[in-house]
Amino acid sequence: MLPAVEKPRDKVAILIEGKVQEMPSFWPDCCIYKVPQRFRRGNEEFYEPLVVSIGPYHFHQGSFPQMQIFKLKYLEAFLSRNHLSLDQCLGLMRTWEEIARRY
Known part of the structure; x- marks a missing residue:
């Protein structure tokens, strides 16, 4: 059996996660x-x-x-609350992007 190949991380997710980790926490x-x-x-x-x-x-x-700064902290809270990784969230957003841009 071949070893599992990990899917490469989304570059945008890596960039945003880095910015989120640098931000101070705020009130819940x-x-x-x-x-x-x-x-x-x-x-x-x-x-x-x-x-x-x-x-x-x-x-x-x-x-x-x-x-x-607050937008990044809200993103972090949203992902945590919904048990999503940034990669999962961006994947979902990209599937809906075409429809969302019509609004």
């Missing part, structure tokens, strides 16, 4: 609330991020660099 009861559409309608300027960047909203503008 953090959460992000979504503002209902009925409150946002007509008041969009009140709900546009000015202090922190969530998701890709300000990413290309270089705003809120400290928020990147």
Whole structure:
């Protein structure tokens, strides 16, 4: 019988894991609330991020660099909570990428 061949690690997963390991831990009861559409309608300027960047909203503008630390910590918490490795998560995301980009 031939020895099992390990699948090579995802390069993106290795890069992100390195960044996650460098980050300090944060409190476990953090959460992000979504503002209902009925409150946002007509008041969009009140709900546009000015202090922190969530998701890709300000990413290309270089705003809120400290928020990147928290994004990595949220990723770490998500993976832990769902018992996923970063490789598994990226694999799932890549299978859904085409559909997600349509939104």
